[in-house]
Amino acid sequence: MGPTSDERLLRALYAEHGGALLGYALRLTGGDRQHAEDVVQETLLRAWRNPQALAGRPVRPWLFTVARNLVVDAHRARQARPPETGDDALAVLPVGDDIDRALESWTVAEALADLSGPHRAVLVETFYRGRSVAEAAQALGIPPGTVKSRTYYALRALKLALEERGLTP
The missing domain is CATH 1.10.10.10 (Winged helix-like DNA-binding domain superfamily/Winged helix DNA-binding domain)
Known part of the structure; x- marks a missing residue:
C-alpha cells in the first residue's frame, strides 16, 4: 500500500523546506534543538491540516511565519505561568x-x-x-x-x- 496524497504532501514539504525551517527554528529557540524540532513538526502539521492556506502563495514564508508564531506563543505561555519549582519546594511546605x-x-x-x-x-x-x-x-x-x-x-x-x-x- 503506497503513501496517501496527504503523506506525499507532508514528505514533499519536509524535503523542500525542512532543513531551512529547522535552521530558522534553531535561531528562534536559541539553539534548543528539541524545541526547534517540535516547532518544525508542529509547523508541518499545521500546513498538512490547512492545505488551503498554502494554495496560491509562496510556501516558505508561510511556514516561517507559523514557526515564529509558535515560538512566540510558547514564550508567552511560559511567561504567563509561574515558574516551575520542582519537588524541592514541596518538601518545605508544612x-x-x-x-x-x-x-x-x-x-x-x-x-x-x-x-x-x-x-x-x-x-x-x-x-x-x-x-x-x-x-x-x-x-x-x-x-x-x-x-x-x-x-x-x-x-x-x-x-x-x-x-x-x-x-x-
Missing part, C-alpha cells in the same frame, strides 16, 4: 503538620461533644476561654470548688474519649 493538626482538632472536638454538658462547659470556660476558676465559677453560676472538681473529672473523661479515638498523649 502540609503534613497542618493536616495532622486539623485532624487532631476535629478529634478533640468530637471527644468534647461526647462529654456531659457540665463537663464540656467547665472545659470550655477554663481552657478555651482562658478563665480562672473564679471567673469560670461566676460565668457558670456554680461554686469554685465545683469548677475544680468538674474540671478534674472532665479532663479524665476527655482523656478516655481521646484514647478511644486513638489519640493518646
Whole structure:
C-alpha cells in the first residue's frame, strides 16, 4: 500500500523546506534543538491540516511565519505561568503538620461533644476561654470548688474519649 496524497504532501514539504525551517527554528529557540524540532513538526502539521492556506502563495514564508508564531506563543505561555519549582519546594511546605493538626482538632472536638454538658462547659470556660476558676465559677453560676472538681473529672473523661479515638498523649 503506497503513501496517501496527504503523506506525499507532508514528505514533499519536509524535503523542500525542512532543513531551512529547522535552521530558522534553531535561531528562534536559541539553539534548543528539541524545541526547534517540535516547532518544525508542529509547523508541518499545521500546513498538512490547512492545505488551503498554502494554495496560491509562496510556501516558505508561510511556514516561517507559523514557526515564529509558535515560538512566540510558547514564550508567552511560559511567561504567563509561574515558574516551575520542582519537588524541592514541596518538601518545605508544612502540609503534613497542618493536616495532622486539623485532624487532631476535629478529634478533640468530637471527644468534647461526647462529654456531659457540665463537663464540656467547665472545659470550655477554663481552657478555651482562658478563665480562672473564679471567673469560670461566676460565668457558670456554680461554686469554685465545683469548677475544680468538674474540671478534674472532665479532663479524665476527655482523656478516655481521646484514647478511644486513638489519640493518646
